[in-house]
Amino acid sequence: MEQRILSSAPYKSFQSERVVVDLFRDHxxxxxxxxxxxxxxxxxxxELDVVARQIWLSGDKAHEWVCRITVLVEVKTMAGFHLLLSPVESPDTRFFDHIRWFGxxxxxxxxxxxxxxxxxxxxxxxxxxxxxxxxxxxxxDRARLWEQMIRPQSLMAFTSFRETNFGSEKELDNSVFWRASRNLRSAQASIVESMGRSDMRELLITAEFDHIKDDWVDGMWFTLSRRLNAVDIIHPVVVTDAxxxxVGDEGPRQCNYARFGEQSYNGAIEWWCDLVNSEHLGDYVAAVSSHYAKRLLASGGKLSY
Known part of the structure; x- marks a missing residue:
């Protein structure tokens, strides 16, 4: 039975998720x-496969802030498949919409x-x-936490893809990558909704405290200011062995990771996620970690965990 488990596809998939967990812990x-x-x-x-989190705090009491970074990861086995990506010129400012701030x-x-x-x-x-x-x-007239509202690291972006093993091509609804991206988008929406409910619940509980009735505005300020001094960054990733x-004018060339932008009819990027080949996940995690750390250290932050 042990050998059957070791050679099974579910076991190998499960182990590949554990590898992702360990790589993030190492960074x-x-x-x-x-x-x-x-x-x-x-x-x-x-269910989502892996979640990685860092919390950064300011070292300056005169300008307190908290930056919480959450990386959501779906790990997909696609042995024998290839993803063809059509690159687009896209400035990093288009990938801004995964930042949540109460203000x-x-x-x-x-x-x-x-x-x-x-x-x-x-x-x-x-x-x-x-x-x-x-x-x-x-x-x-400038957002207090502008320096902590960090866009993701620069990557080659694509808005169109094909998933194939060269014997067949998967339609969008059957695409493993597309379904993984839908799971990530759903998880992100659920997390943001949960954050909003938590914020509202704590503010309403504070508002009803009897001991703040004499000076309600000052009594509310501690709870509200904590939310205004905190920013959440959500970074979704699909990891695959495909x-x-x-695919450009000069023919196909292999890449290690790229950024998928879900583009609407007017050219706006409504949602994005990174796509990473599992063999190069270590380099990718190192690059993501370095990107956020460099920016947050420069703004006076320190890693809490």
Whole structure:
């Protein structure tokens, strides 16, 4: 039985996920094997293969911040398959949408105001809190945590691909890479939704505390400012043993990793993930780790874990 398990496809796939966990740990990430979340569209429980996390803190009490980086990884076995990638010129600024910050939207303030009013908080107190929050979030009309809102490292980008073993070509719905990217996008949406619920829950609990009623704005400020001083970066990755090929005017050439941009009709990148050949995962993890560390160290940060 042991030999049957060792030679089985599920065992080999499971072990390849464990290798990814260890590689991230080797580069100072807190990584875990397996994440369970609720798909927001189907309300069904789903599983993600690997999650790696780092938390960075500022070393300057005068300008406190927290940056949490979460790498979501799907590991897919595609022996004998190749992914043909069509490269596009794409500036790094297009890959900005995986950054979550509480101060980035008036929509959050409006939602808070509505919930506070339902608790009987005066409009005067609510307006004073929102004004204070905006002034804190955008000193001199620039986002307070702009330096911590780090775009991913530069990579060759592609918006179109083909998955083939040269005997056949997989349609989009049957593509292993496409399905893995859907899992990542679903997991990311679920995580962001969970973060939002957690923020709202803690703010509403604080708002109802009796001991802050005499000075409600100051009483709320500690809880709200903690959210304004924190930013979350989500970095999705598909790891596969399929060979990756850039297809250009000069013919195909092999590549180690690239960035998939899900492009809409107007040219905007609505979502992205990195695609990595498993043989080169070590180099990729080193590059990602170095990229974030360099930027956060330069802004006075220190790695918490």
């Amino acid at each position: 100072a990430w807190a990584s875990t094997h397996g994440l369970y979340y609720e798909d927001l569209q189907t309300q069904k429980q789903r 980035d939207s008036t929509g959050k303030y409006k939602a808070l105001s509505k919930r506070f009013r339902a608790l009987g908080i005066s409009l005067e107190d609510i307006d004073a809190l929102i004004k204070r929050a905006h002034q804190h979030a955008y000193p001199e 060979q990756l090929w850039i």
